[in-house]
Amino acid sequence: QLVESGGGLVQAGGSLTLSCVASGFTFDNYGFGWFRQAPGKEREEVSCISAVDGATYFADSVTGRFTIFIDKAKTTIFLRMNDLKPEDTAVYYCAADQVAVGGFVPRGEYVPRKLCMDRAPERWGQGTPVTVSS
Numbered sequence: 001q002l003v004e005s006g007g008g009l010v011q012a013g014g015s016l017t018l019s020c021v022a023s024g025f026t027f028d029n030y031g032f033g034w035f036r037q038a039p040g041k042e043r044e045e046v047s048c049i050s051a052v053d054g055a056t057y058f059a060d061s062v063t064g065r066f067t068i069f070i071d072k073a074k075t076t077i078f079l080r081m082n083d084l085k086p087e088d089t090a091v092y093y094c095a096a097d098q099v100a101v102g103g104f105v106p107r108g109e110y111v112p113r114k115l116c117m118d119r120a121p122e123r124w125g126q127g128t129p130v131t132v133s134s
Helices: 110-118
Strands: 002-005 008-011 016-022 030-037 044-050 056-058 066-071 076-081 090-098 128-133
Touching: 002 090, 016 030, 016 090, 016 128, 030 066, 030 076, 030 110, 044 066, 044 076, 044 110, 056 066, 056 110
Parallel strands: 008 128
Antiparallel strands: 002 016, 016 076, 030 044, 030 090, 044 056, 066 076, 090 128
16 A cells, blocks of 8 residues: 655745655565656656665656655655646656565666656555645
């Protein structure tokens, strides 16, 4: 189960931190991502991270403004969003996909990049809305 929180209304230039609490599976074997869907648009990747080694990936649109990090003790994934823009307005979804299976433990930035680019993780949260006013 993935449960997001932290969305809300913010002015352009402001900041928000989204949280996603994971439960019901082995956290350390998974990669996690944040995706978003704006009204009338397809769901797109924002950022992904591997719990195996902390490798990260960011979409070009958020590079330099957003940070993704995890707290393994709390099995929580965070998305820190700075310098928000009206085009960041969307419902933000947390997602998870198992990346380490049996003796196969992949490492490196290709893991979160693939998770993000495939856009097909096995688990999804319910979403949290973010609205950025101009």
